[in-house]
Amino acid sequence: MLKLFTDQTFLTEAHRKSVFPLLFDLHYLKNKELSDYYVLSNHVSSCDVLVFPINYSQFIKFPKAFKSLLQLAKKHNKPIWMYTGGDYGFTTYIKNSYTFRLGGFDSKLDASTFIIPSFVNDPYQDMLHQGFSTLKKDKEPTIGFVGHAKSGVFKYTKEVLSHFKFKFRRTMGFVLADKQPFYPSSIKRAGYLHKLRLLKGLKTNFILRNHYRAGVQTEADKQTSTQEFYNNIFNNAYTFCSRGVGNFSVRFYETLAVGRIPILLNTDCRLPLNDLIDWSKHIVVLDTKKKESFEQQILEFHNALNDLEFEKLQESNRTLWETHLVRPSYFIKIHDAFLNKVS
Numbered sequence: 001m002l003k004l005f006t007d008q009t010f011l012t013e014a015h016r017k018s019v020f021p022l023l024f025d026l027h028y029l030k031n032k033e034l035s036d037y038y039v040l041s042n043h044v045s046s047c048d049v050l051v052f053p054i055n056y057s058q059f060i061k062f063p064k065a066f067k068s069l070l071q072l073a074k075k076h077n078k079p080i081w082m083y084t085g086g087d088y089g090f091t092t093y094i095k096n097s098y099t100f101r102l103g104g105f106d107s108k109l110d111a112s113t114f115i116i117p118s119f120v121n122d123p124y125q126d127m128l129h130q131g132f133s134t135l136k137k138d139k140e141p142t143i144g145f146v147g148h149a150k151s152g153v154f155k156y157t158k159e160v161l162s163h164f165k166f167k168f169r170r171t172m173g174f175v176l177a178d179k180q181p182f183y184p185s186s187i188k189r190a191g192y193l194h195k196l197r198l199l200k201g202l203k204t205n206f207i208l209r210n211h212y213r214a215g216v217q218t219e220a221d222k223q224t225s226t227q228e229f230y231n232n233i234f235n236n237a238y239t240f241c242s243r244g245v246g247n248f249s250v251r252f253y254e255t256l257a258v259g260r261i262p263i264l265l266n267t268d269c270r271l272p273l274n275d276l277i278d279w280s281k282h283i284v285v286l287d288t289k290k291k292e293s294f295e296q297q298i299l300e301f302h303n304a305l306n307d308l309e310f311e312k313l314q315e316s317n318r319t320l321w322e323t324h325l326v327r328p329s330y331f332i333k334i335h336d337a338f339l340n341k342v343s
Contacts, residue, residue: 002038002335005047005078007065010054018055020083021100021116022331034328037335044072049338052082056092057176070094079342083116087246088166088177098338103248104178106270111341114334115272117325118250123257127230132259132318135237137310138203141302143263144236146207146229147251149190159184183267185244192265192294193240199295205236233258237314238284238298243267253325256282259318263298273324273333282317 004026011019011027025031026038041047050073052059052066059082060066073080073096080097084090089101091113099113124132135142163182169175190208197204207228233239233255241252242265255262263284271279279285284301286294305313323329 001036002049002338003041003047004038004049004051004081005041005044005072006051006053007069008040008053010059010062010065015054015058018058018085020051020053020055020081021119021327022081022334023051023053025328025331031328034331037332044076044078047076047078050076050078050080052080054083055085056082056090057084057086060176084176086177087244088175088180089246090176090178103243103246104270105247105268107268108178109270113270114337115248115270115274117272117330118248118253119325119327119330120250120253120257122326123230123233123254127227128234128258134259134311134314135235137302137305137307138237140201140203141238141298142203142205142236143196143238143240143298144205144232145193145240146232147189147209148186149193149206149208150210151187151190156184156187159187180247183243183247185242189242192242196240196294199293201295201299205232206240207232230254230258233260237261237310238263241265243269252283253321256317256321256325259314259321261313261317272330273337276333276337277320277324282313282320 004022006020006023008027011023016024016028019028022034022038025034026040044050050069052069069080072078077096080094081100082092082094082097083100084092085102087102089103091099091101091104091109097112100116101113102116102118104113104115160182166175166177166180170177170179193204193206193208196202197206238261239251239255241249241255241262243249247267247269249264252262252264261283263286265286266288271277284298286297290297292300324333
């Protein structure tokens with residue numbers, strides 16, 4: 001069991017949305033399963049880990065509390081866990097610290113950075129009331145996608161302006177984030193989807209939106225759009241997943257939650273628990289640097305599975321999401337991974 005020390009004065013309703021994700025379950029939800037692995041301690045001297053209570057970019061706005069925890073960590077030689085949320089996120093290099101974040105570039109991240117999954121709700125509770133079932137294997141892989149993918153000069157200009165706005169805010173210190181190269185995500189996504197549509201060996205089922213979440217304005221429209229999104233994942237064995245503003249894909253986790261197979265465009269991503277999970281057995285990773293075409297990469301993965309293995313993979317992906325990528329399950333795995341790292 002790991003004993004965690006934090007500034008519990010921040011564990012209030014006012015900070016509920018920015019709290020370190022593990023503390024959300026321990027403090028607000030009182031998760032019983034996690035209580036076998038973690039406990040909140042009132043004494044820093046006897047704790048195993050000191051945790052910044054809320055998102056780093058928020059916590060730093062409270063300099064007295066921030067400095068106090070840093071000094072306690074240094075005085076008692078305790079490792080620090082911190083969470084840098086948001087699309088971009090960043091890794092801090094405070095001595096003896098470990099950063100939890102949603103994305104980033106694998107080649108630039110050190111071993112002290114843990115990637116957090118996007119913690120999505122169970123689609124079989126919220127949207128897919130028919131319950132989980134597997135799809136039979138077809139000769140041609142069926143690939144789905146519903147989402148924002150738009151090209152054109154106007155869209156490109158808008159994304160350029162958005163990037164320069166981010167650079168200005170980062171330079172001025174308004175945003176704490178790693179340096180990010182320009183990446184027009186919706187335009188790139190539209191281009192890759194168009195490319196996949198033209199491949200003869202694949203079946204595609206794409207619904208492209210001009211706006212995020214189809215620009216819905218009402219709860220009823222939101223419900224309809226979300227239902228269409230999850231129906232598409234459920235009805236297609238594979239779903240194309242690529243990064244958004246940040247270098248990660250929420251759709252990737254939604255696809256695993258449905259028990260289907262993500263096709264992930266590799267943009268130097270680091271995936272969660274990469275030392276524990278052999279991701280190559282669960283997903284298709286499209287690499288633009290390979291000699292093989294996208295079609296060849298997808299078909300190589302698809303054809304390597306027999307009918308039974310194809311259905312077992314869908315079951316395995318659903319189980320993987322339940323046992324490793326749901327918030328309590330993830331932090332149980334982190335408990336053991338961290339102990340192995342520091343032992």
